Amino acid sequence: MKTITFDFEYFVPKTLEEALKLRSQYKGDDCKVIAGGQSLNILMKHRLITPQYIIDIKSLSDLDYIKFDGKQGLRIGALATHRSVEKSPIVRDKFFVLHEMEENIASVETRNWGTMAGDICHGDPAGDPAPVLIALNGKLKMSSLAGERTVDAEDFTLDFFDIALREDELVTEIQVPIIPPRTGVKFNKFSQLEGDYAIASAAVLLSLDKNKETCSDARIALGGVASAPMRARKAEEVLKGKKISDDLLAEAGQAASKEANPTTSVEASEEYKRELVGTLVKRVAKEAFERAKSA
DSSP states (O other): OEEEESSSEEEEOSSHHHHHHHHHHSOGGGEEEESSOTTHHHHHHTTSOOOSEEEEOTTOGGGOOEEEETTTEEEEETTOBHHHHHHOHHHHHHOHHHHHHHHTSSOHHHHHHOBHHHHHHHTOTTOSHHHHHHHTTOEEEEEETTEEEEEEHHHHEEETTEESOOTTOEEEEEEEOOOOTTEEEEEEEEOSSTTSOOSEEEEEEEEEOTTSSBEEEEEEEEESSSSSOEEOHHHHHHHTTSBOOHHHHHHHHHHHHHHOOOOOOSSOOHHHHHHHHHHHHHHHHHHHHHHHHHO
């Protein structure tokens, strides 16, 4: 391990154990962990944060992997880049919605260096990965010297840039269970520029009964329209146990619009964002339904 002195102390651990020891030693806002740095570097450049210690985990190759098996599902290491997820044959074949989502994150240059786990740890409610992982019932594994624990993706972001990561922990893995039979998943976002952060986004998972007409399960996640990515549970209940139709999907969209808690911003007013939610959920759910019918 080497140490370089700038305006902050810069640590480059060579093993996960070294990284966790540093994380245990240096806590609070004075210490930041960097993987790809696509978010952290910008905050530091604009002096929005001025950490005294930085732990660079980019060299921890043991955390750079994408694995799948028939029981555990998909496992994405904390240092797997957006680009590696996007290009993974496993992801494209088994979890196509993740491939689609990754194709529209920022630029190729950003995806080549930034990590999915780092994106989620940034805690931006307008980020793309969180709603998709929530719809997929994903989890995040966190490690410390005391051991490991997992948190559901829907519980990981607590508020604007506030996450359920303890001061001595690192996110080490993203976990996604196997998608059930007769299930379709779709994600879409509305943004001002292609690849930009979402003004509003929606991810929908729909599972159908054996006749492929009635919704047996639904998960709807929204991004950019609350202080954290959120489940639209009332909208989900609109769909469950009912035969899918355009009118029913429109009703679910309206329910999601009412559940959202957007605020007026430079990009759009609260009212406009609510309208976006209703439209997005209806359209995305329809595409998820079509995928479920052909699954």
